[in-house]
Amino acid sequence: MSAARAVVLVSGGLDSATVLAIARAAGRDCYALSFDYGQRHRIELAAAARVAAALGAREHRTMRIDFAGIGGSALTDRSIAVPETASAGIPVTYVPARNTVFLALALGWAEVLGAAEIHVGVNAVDYSGYPDCRPEFIAAFERLARLATRAGVEGGALEICAPLIGLSKAGIIARGVELGVDYGLTISCYQPDESGRACGRCDSCRLRRAGFAAAGIADPTVYQPGR
Amino acid sequence: MSAARAVVLVSGGLDSATVLAIARAAGRDCYALSFDYGQRHRIELAAAARVAAALGAREHRTMRIDFAGIGGSALTDRSIAVPETASAGIPVTYVPARNTVFLALALGWAEVLGAAEIHVGVNAVDYSGYPDCRPEFIAAFERLARLATRAGVEGGALEICAPLIGLSKAGIIARGVELGVDYGLTISCYQPDESGRACGRCDSCRLRRAGFAAAGIADPTVYQPGR
Numbered sequence: 001m002s003a004a005r006a007v008v009l010v011s012g013g014l015d016s017a018t019v020l021a022i023a024r025a026a027g028r029d030c031y032a033l034s035f036d037y038g039q040r041h042r043i044e045l046a047a048a049a050r051v052a053a054a055l056g057a058r059e060h061r062t063m064r065i066d067f068a069g070i071g072g073s074a075l076t077d078r079s080i081a082v083p084e085t086a087s088a089g090i091p092v093t094y095v096p097a098r099n100t101v102f103l104a105l106a107l108g109w110a111e112v113l114g115a116a117e118i119h120v121g122v123n124a125v126d127y128s129g130y131p132d133c134r135p136e137f138i139a140a141f142e143r144l145a146r147l148a149t150r151a152g153v154e155g156g157a158l159e160i161c162a163p164l165i166g167l168s169k170a171g172i173i174a175r176g177v178e179l180g181v182d183y184g185l186t187i188s189c190y191q192p193d194e195s196g197r198a199c200g201r202c203d204s205c206r207l208r209r210a211g212f213a214a215a216g217i218a219d220p221t222v223y224q225p226g227r
Numbered sequence: 228m229s230a231a232r233a234v235v236l237v238s239g240g241l242d243s244a245t246v247l248a249i250a251r252a253a254g255r256d257c258y259a260l261s262f263d264y265g266q267r268h269r270i271e272l273a274a275a276a277r278v279a280a281a282l283g284a285r286e287h288r289t290m291r292i293d294f295a296g297i298g299g300s301a302l303t304d305r306s307i308a309v310p311e312t313a314s315a316g317i318p319v320t321y322v323p324a325r326n327t328v329f330l331a332l333a334l335g336w337a338e339v340l341g342a343a344e345i346h347v348g349v350n351a352v353d354y355s356g357y358p359d360c361r362p363e364f365i366a367a368f369e370r371l372a373r374l375a376t377r378a379g380v381e382g383g384a385l386e387i388c389a390p391l392i393g394l395s396k397a398g399i400i401a402r403g404v405e406l407g408v409d410y411g412l413t414i415s416c417y418q419p420d421e422s423g424r425a426c427g428r429c430d431s432c433r434l435r436r437a438g439f440a441a442a443g444i445a446d447p448t449v450y451q452p453g454r
Contacts, residue, residue, distance in 0.1 A: 063293040070290075070335050097335035100375045104331040108324035109297050132375045140371040147367050148327045148359045 003029040005115035006161070007106045008057065010034055012047030013188045014208055015121035015164055018176035020055045022163050023119045025179055031113055032057035033106055037067040037095070043196050047187040054185055063105055067095060084201040099132035103141050103160065111149050116157050118145075123164035123172060125207055138162045169211030177217055184220035193224055200227030230256040232342035233388070234333045235284065237261055239274030240415045241435055242348035242391055245403035247282045249390050250346045252406055258340055259284035260333055264294040264322070270423050274414040281412055290332055294322060311428040326359035330368050330387065338376050343384050345372075350391035350399060352434055365389045396438030404444055411447035420451055427454030 006028040010016045023030050032052035034045055045062055052060035099122065106118045122133040131137065142160040149158060164172050176183065188208045189198035198205050200223045212219035233255040237243045250257050259279035261272055272289055279287035326349065333345045349360040358364065369387040376385060391399050403410065415435045416425035425432050427450045439446035 063297075064291065065293075065332075066290040067335065070332075070339050095335075096338035096377070097331055097375060100331040100334060100371065101328065104324055104327040105293075105297075107327060108294065108322075111323035112297050131377060134374065137371070137374045140367070140374050144327065144364070144367040144371050147361065147364045148324060150323070150358060 003027050004117065005029045005031060005110075005113050006117040006119050007031045007033055007110045007113065007115050008119040009102055009106055009121065010048045010052055010057070010060070011121070012044030012049075012051060012186060013121075013204075014169075014176070014183055014186045014211075015123055015172060016048075017051045017055065017181050017183065017186050018172050018179075019119050019121040019161075019163060020051065020057065021176055021179040021181045023117075023161075024056055028117065028119075030055075030057045030119075031109065031115065032060040033109060034060065034062040035065050035102060035105070036062050037065040037098075039067075041187065041190050041192055043192055043194075044187045047185060047196070050185045054182060061109070065101060065105070067098070067101075070096060083203065084199075097132070099130075099137070100141070103145075107145050107149065107158075110158070117159045117161050119161045119163070121164050122162050123167055123169070125169050125211075135162075135165055138165065168214070169207050170214035173211050173215045173217055177215075182220075184222075188221075197222045197224045198227070199224060230254050231344065232256045232258060232337075232340050233344040233346055234258045234260055234337045234340065234342050235346040236329055236333055236348065237275045237279055237284070237287070238348070239271030239276075239278060239413060240348075240431075241396075241403070241410055241413045241438075242350055242399060243275075244278045244282065244408050244410065244413050245399050245406075246346050246348040246388075246390060247278065247284065248403055248406040248408045250344075250388075251283055255344065255346075257282075257284045257346075258336065258342065259287040260336060261287070261289040262292050262329060262332070263289050264292040264325075266294075268414070268417050268419055270419055270421075271414045274412060274423070277412045281409060288336070292328060292332070294325070294328075297323060310430065311426075324359070326357075326364070327368070330372075334372050334376065334385075337385070344386045344388050346388045346390070348391050349389050350394055350396070352396050352438075362389075362392055365392065395441070396434050397441035400438050400442040400444055404442075409447075411449075415448075424449045424451045425454070426451060 006023050008020045008030045010032040034048040145158045188204045190202040190204050191199050198221050233250050235247050235257045237259040261275040372385045415431045417429040417431050418426045425448050
């Protein structure tokens with residue numbers, strides 16, 4: 001019998017690399033999916049390709065999405081600065097409906113592949129800021145997915161797997177290291193320089209750096225000089 | 228007080244033109260959204276622009292989506308023929324997760340615009356074939372949308388309006404004609420020729436033609452010679 005297929009959203013960051021490692025450890029035949037959505041940290045797409053190859057994904061695709069045409073986020077609109085201090089409420093780096101769009105496209109590919117699972121790296125830390133990283137969002141998407149698809153109509157199952165949802169950043173890192181993930185391949189920074197070196201100051205860098213410290217694991221991230 | 232904003236999905240076909248007319252008649256300030264997803268009937272995008280202008284949309288945007296990279300549908304994969312006779316079950320013209328993706332992108336734009344409504348032309352006729360045209364799909368998406376967004380988290384409402392869902396094709400046409408829609412501007416055919424003339428044989432043409440006949444309204448569609 002062949003291994004069950006899973007579509008895994010792989011951004012090039014730390015969380016999704018861990019999700020891919022977990023799915024591979026569970027014996028899934030993984031189809032990695034990345035998105036080029038006009039993000040200012042597009043260099044993460046090269047990291048996604050490295051991660052997918054290193055962790056044995058069967059295939060890696062990058063789909064383009066026209067988010068920049070919508071605007072409204074510091075990640076896709078260069079007229080909005082990436083904040084370098086923590087703020088209350090939903091951060092300006094939030095991209096409207098991003099996870100809904102990502103999961104919808106993953107759902108389309110899953111249907112074509114006959115994959116019964118979509119794995120996504122939303123987690124408890126993001127949860128505090130982005131509405132579409134909450135457990136109830138994932139549950140609602142799973143419900144939608146079963147109604148939306150041929151597989152669902154014909155009685156097949158469809159599962160949205162979010163194995164990091166209850167983990168802290170330190171917990172995620174510890175799990176990944178246990179599974180042999182090389183986090184030096186990943187990029188989390190929202191505003192890396194041309195060679196992929198992290199700023200050390202954006203939300204994403206701060207969460208990542210604190211995660212390695214809390215896990216007691218050496219941080220392999222290459223930071224820009226003086227950061 | 229300014230009119231409430233609504234994002235309206237406008238494909239260039241008959242149904243979505245009717246939805247736009249209904250939203251305008253209800254006084255909405257309409258933002259029309261179309262998708263270039265590699266559909267073989269791309270000429271419908273020119274029709275979408277005509278419809279948006281004729282019915283007074285405030286703005287019309289066309290977003291690109293990379294569905295062709297996924298495959299699996301006669302509408303995006305030229306190696307799969309468009310059927311010219313009715314078939315049982317979900318038709319091969321079904322594009323995996325299409326409405327989920329369309330609504331997700333509309334949701335992103337609605338969030339940026341501060342629009343509290345998304346209007347979409349799914350209806351009872353499509354319902355018989357495509358899983359993502361069913362009322363329970365729309366209800367599940369609305370629930371998801373409220374969980375997924377900044378507006379939802381901050382207590383704002385978000386409504387997915389599907390005013391055609393209970394109507395037959397004849398009922399849709401009668402309503403549109405009442406509102407002054409010029410259906411000669413629209414294209415429903417899945418395989419029109421280069422000048423936009425309809426094949427008269429695909430599912431979509433057959434439903435449309437039968438709709439005009441049942442409504443007792445002259446069909447303004449230009450068909451290819453002999454069709």
